[in-house]
Amino acid sequence: MKDRTVKRKKIGIIGMGNIGTSILRGLLAADGGRLSGEIFISDIKKENLGSFEGEEESRVVVCKSNEEAAKKSAVIILAVKPKDVRGVVEEIAPVITGGKMVVSVAAGVPTSAIERDLGEGKKVIRVMPNIGARVGESVTAMCRGTYAGDDDEALAKGILGAIGAVYSVKESDIDVITGLSGSGIAFFTAVIEAMAEGGVYEGLPYDLSLAISAKTALGAAKMILAGDEPSSIKHMTASPGGTTIRGLYTMDARGVKAAIMEAVSEATKRAREISGKAR
Numbered sequence: 001m002k003d004r005t006v007k008r009k010k011i012g013i014i015g016m017g018n019i020g021t022s023i024l025r026g027l028l029a030a031d032g033g034r035l036s037g038e039i040f041i042s043d044i045k046k047e048n049l050g051s052f053e054g055e056e057e058s059r060v061v062v063c064k065s066n067e068e069a070a071k072k073s074a075v076i077i078l079a080v081k082p083k084d085v086r087g088v089v090e091e092i093a094p095v096i097t098g099g100k101m102v103v104s105v106a107a108g109v110p111t112s113a114i115e116r117d118l119g120e121g122k123k124v125i126r127v128m129p130n131i132g133a134r135v136g137e138s139v140t141a142m143c144r145g146t147y148a149g150d151d152d153e154a155l156a157k158g159i160l161g162a163i164g165a166v167y168s169v170k171e172s173d174i175d176v177i178t179g180l181s182g183s184g185i186a187f188f189t190a191v192i193e194a195m196a197e198g199g200v201y202e203g204l205p206y207d208l209s210l211a212i213s214a215k216t217a218l219g220a221a222k223m224i225l226a227g228d229e230p231s232s233i234k235h236m237t238a239s240p241g242g243t244t245i246r247g248l249y250t251m252d253a254r255g256v257k258a259a260i261m262e263a264v265s266e267a268t269k270r271a272r273e274i275s276g277k278a279r
């Protein structure tokens, strides 16, 4: 992590589940593990807080309450389930003073709801990461609330940059990105697994088939990110009368494209339902 503003900030993480732990691990590993400053963590259950040894022990401070973590931090990352956000925000609101910033990862909870519960003028950033954070490959969409400024967004970007790529987006796009990326990583996983099982069906051992399927997905993703159009990759692979066009025809005939588009659309609708309730 090159952003020096991050190094000066004390960071708190409330909720040490899948995403909270991934963010903590990313921050500890960032910049070759030289990120200075303590990270204050809290969780409703002590057993969720893990144990830290060596250098990590001196950098990770396990707090007795969410309030303590929020009090000691300049940037507080809320990594609890959407249903728990309101309770946690109300709990920490009295100690969110003096320019502290709250970064929420909760799906479907708008910045306006957090601002309402924190009190007027409080800085809020909303992010939508994905579980690729566990290997430093999250795609994180970010937007800011009414009172967060350019510097606050840059700071949040520096922090979330520890777990992967960060894109600034409009808040109205976050629900779609929840479907496309937050949930979407599970859709790709299902496709990779189905491809692997196709290999098994045709006689490959599962582990080999899964590794080849996942690496093939990685190659496709890297080519697309390097600028190749998906259609040109298909044309480069599909020779007349060959194997690829037969497989692509089968995918179309089976409605795979429509099913995948619908999965993103349904996940987006669900994110909008949750957003509606959280307002």
Ligand SMILES: NC(=O)c1ccc[n+]([C@@H]2O[C@H](COP(=O)([O-])OP(=O)(O)OC[C@H]3O[C@@H](n4cnc5c(N)ncnc54)[C@H](OP(=O)(O)O)[C@@H]3O)[C@@H](O)[C@H]2O)c1
Residues within 6 Å of the ligand: 014, 015, 016, 017, 018, 019, 020, 042, 043, 044, 045, 048, 066, 079, 080, 081, 082, 084, 087, 088, 105, 106, 107, 108, 128, 129, 130, 131, 182, 183
């Ligand atoms: N997982 C994903 O792929 C993903 C992707 C994008 C965004 N998100 C968002 O990230 C947030 C966290 O998701 P997650 O999958 O990491 O959930 P998780 O694994 O359930 O982690 C949440 C943690 O918060 C704890 N907790 C619950 N109530 C609390 C409270 N009042 N104070 C402090 N800690 C509390 C939970 O403890 P208990 O286990 O005891 O409840 C748990 O350890 C959600 O809002 C979700 O929408 C998740």
